Amino acid sequence: MSRAKTVYRCSECGAEAPKWMGWCTVCEADGTLSEEIVALAARPGRSFAALAPPSVPIPIAEAVGVATQPVATGDDELDRVLGGGLVPGSVTVLGGEPGVGKSTLLLQALASIAEGTAGRGATCLYVTAEESARQVALRADRLGVSSPSLWLVAETSLPHVIAHIDALAPDVVVVDSIQTVHDPELGSAPGSVGQVRGCAQRLVSEAKVRGVSVVLVGHVTKEGGLAGPRVLEHLVDTVLAFDGERHHALRMLRAVKHRFGSTHELGLFEMGEAGLAGVPDPSALFLADRQAGVPGSVVAPVLDGQRPLLVEVQALVVPSNAPTPRRTAQGVDGGRLAQVLAVLDRHADLDLSRAEVHVAVAGGVRVPEPGADMAMALAVASSATGRPLTSDLVTCGEIGLGGELRQVHRTERRLAEAARLGFARAVVPRSAPDAPATMRLHRAGSIAEAIHHQAFQVSAA
Ligand code: TYD
Ligand code: MG
Numbered sequence: 001m002s003r004a005k006t007v008y009r010c011s012e013c014g015a016e017a018p019k020w021m022g023w024c025t026v027c028e029a030d031g032t033l034s035e036e037i038v039a040l041a042a043r044p045g046r047s048f049a050a051l052a053p054p055s056v057p058i059p060i061a062e063a064v065g066v067a068t069q070p071v072a073t074g075d076d077e078l079d080r081v082l083g084g085g086l087v088p089g090s091v092t093v094l095g096g097e098p099g100v101g102k103s104t105l106l107l108q109a110l111a112s113i114a115e116g117t118a119g120r121g122a123t124c125l126y127v128t129a130e131e132s133a134r135q136v137a138l139r140a141d142r143l144g145v146s147s148p149s150l151w152l153v154a155e156t157s158l159p160h161v162i163a164h165i166d167a168l169a170p171d172v173v174v175v176d177s178i179q180t181v182h183d184p185e186l187g188s189a190p191g192s193v194g195q196v197r198g199c200a201q202r203l204v205s206e207a208k209v210r211g212v213s214v215v216l217v218g219h220v221t222k223e224g225g226l227a228g229p230r231v232l233e234h235l236v237d238t239v240l241a242f243d244g245e246r247h248h249a250l251r252m253l254r255a256v257k258h259r260f261g262s263t264h265e266l267g268l269f270e271m272g273e274a275g276l277a278g279v280p281d282p283s284a285l286f287l288a289d290r291q292a293g294v295p296g297s298v299v300a301p302v303l304d305g306q307r308p309l310l311v312e313v314q315a316l317v318v319p320s321n322a323p324t325p326r327r328t329a330q331g332v333d334g335g336r337l338a339q340v341l342a343v344l345d346r347h348a349d350l351d352l353s354r355a356e357v358h359v360a361v362a363g364g365v366r367v368p369e370p371g372a373d374m375a376m377a378l379a380v381a382s383s384a385t386g387r388p389l390t391s392d393l394v395t396c397g398e399i400g401l402g403g404e405l406r407q408v409h410r411t412e413r414r415l416a417e418a419a420r421l422g423f424a425r426a427v428v429p430r431s432a433p434d435a436p437a438t439m440r441l442h443r444a445g446s447i448a449e450a451i452h453h454q455a456f457q458v459s460a461a
Helices: 044-051 076-082 102-115 133-143 158-168 193-210 231-235 282-287 334-347 370-385 411-420 447-452
Strands: 005-010 033-038 091-096 124-128 150-154 172-176 213-218 238-243 250-258 266-272 275-278 297-304 307-319 327-330 355-361 393-395 425-429 440-444
Touching (some): 091 231, 102 133, 102 150, 133 150, 158 193, 193 231, 297 370, 297 411, 307 411, 334 355, 334 447, 411 425
Parallel strands (some): 124 172, 172 213, 297 393, 327 355, 393 425
Antiparallel strands (some): 005 033, 238 250, 266 275, 297 307
């Protein structure tokens, strides 16, 4: 009896090695090689070389434009992130933690495409390899999805999936998820690096040949990267990341890689009873429950990608006898907060060594940018002194280690968004550009100057 042929595959980069080694010779990762069985005749490289017809050269002018026209899905937030919609023949991976709403987003998007809300209706196929058809049907029922051009099949075998694509000739196919489909010809176990890579490769070539848009759901690892081989990201055209705080309804969609457009767009959704709803005016949403006139609350116009958002940064400073009083940061970076507190102590005479400091961004938003430094500092100072800031005020700017204020990029765009929502004053670094006509700027050179600016402080009640 002949022994099955095995190779050792790196779980990081997908490279194969003929024998086991402690590290991968291609990407140099440690301990990532694991054994995988391969049927010789079905080695992906060989079978594809034999199956695929030779390509035909065409003048590039014929290809330009035609190939990359996106087709709108009709879901405004998804279309915004995709730069218009799904490009025929492209492959997109949607990654995100379990329960974030990947299946919901794609089922809704397929329904919208199938119903033709964005123009003509198209044939769509939803392949569920994770849940049963009944589970998906229950979700569809909840979402009120019942388009006759949206087809559903529960299938985990890739050759069968491709046979369904052959039979139905859909315009868009969703495979939920790439980790749970498998190709028996590949030999290795479902979910293994070799399977994920092989199945993705096969789907990419099918998408290109047929001009069908394929969307793959991808699981993510604990670190937030896509599970499976690193090459998955290289194989596909677009990688979208879907995330949100577990206890909030807000969901954010971003392009991590996008062959057909920008990776700077942000899509915002709210998960509700009837699925995901787009949030066209996030600033208004984030500020809806704000209580003006409370010490420790400051509004900051921040940028997520290209999208300006107004968020409320809150601070609570309370006395503490603990040797190392607590500091918590929610929605802002803990290291950044520590730095801002150190600057306040050294350059603004605000002694917080005997105080607990909590800083949070309301609404489950994450603000990983330095533009929120000044809001953090003013919120902490306001809470520590018990003096609220005037309610029509916003602030944005970075604080340097010397206590100096620095302008952050696209300040004009941020201030315009604040003015649109009726904010009439802004505290900004000295070098900041002029404000919209309806807004008064208070310029400050240092954080001490900003904090002691009387113009926008309301005296303690
Ligand atoms: P799901 O799309 O199954 O997430 P994923 O595919 O990323 O694992 O959605 C998961 C959560 O969303 C689930 O906990 C229930 C919730 N949900 C709603 O709150 N409202 C809805 O209308 C739907 C369909 C789901
Ligand atoms: Mg799912």
